[in-house]
Amino acid sequence: YNINPYMTQYRMEVVMIRIAICDDSSTDAKRLRSVCESCDLPDTPEFKIYHYGQDLLAELAACNFDIIFLDIDMPEYNGIRVGKAIRQIKETAIIIFCTSYPQYAIEAYDCEAFHYILKPCTRERIQGILIRAINKLGLIRKYHSIKIHNKTIKVPISNIYYIEYCQKHVIYHLTDQKIETTGKFVDIYDELKKFGFYQIHQGYIVNFEKIRDFAGYTAILDDGRDVLISVRKKSEVLLAYAKYVEKLT
Secondary structure (H helix, E strand, O other): OOOOHHHHHHOOOOOOOEEEEEOOOHHHHHHHHHHHHHOOOOOOOEEEEEOOHHHHHHHHHHHOOOEEEEOOOOOOOOHHHHHHHHHHHOOOOEEEEEEOOHHHHHHHHHHOOOEEEEOOOOHHHHHHHHHHHHHHHHHHOOEEEEEEOOEEEEEEHHHEEEEEEEOOEEEEEEOOOEEEEEOOHHHHHHHHHHHOEEEEEOOEEEEHHHEEEEEOOEEEEOOOOEEEOOHHHHHHHHHHHHHHHHHOO
């Protein structure tokens, strides 16, 4: 299996990956763990299995899980409720729903779920998703330095949605704020393109990881914001994005 080329630059960063599996079916939970353990990953994860959502939540802060697989149909606390509670406790946790019920997919993304998989989970499917998740963990632990006057601010790369260049001003559009400074757009792009960023317009660099869809000459991001694509670059951008997604699957 071809490991994502982006993975190598994070391998030293991700010392231990902690994975929780929460499923009221002991058979399904053990099967999923076995599938994960059979995957060709750069590091050996540490696992813990839960059969009740409330037990997982009780230990979440102390155990500091990086990736959490959730079933949906569970007693008392269903997977959606657990996912929303996880997001309140640990914002950076990667939540992957693994269920037999396709009808909850839209609701699952209210928890900012990383993926939604239907059972049974195959090794090929799980491996591709785990590699993407580990890549994201690498980005969470990577920072981009932004200089503002005499100060330097370190921003998690995973928090950068897109960067705008307008009249010599550089505007970083982050998860919950904007940071405006000055700088060379080309230098910023040279630094970030190895992390999955792409210049889609003379004035915009976008994080491919944040793109949810395309509409006309616009890239629609996963938080609803949209970024303009250059008319002359549209075909190039779509091809580059397709190659980016292919590498992650």
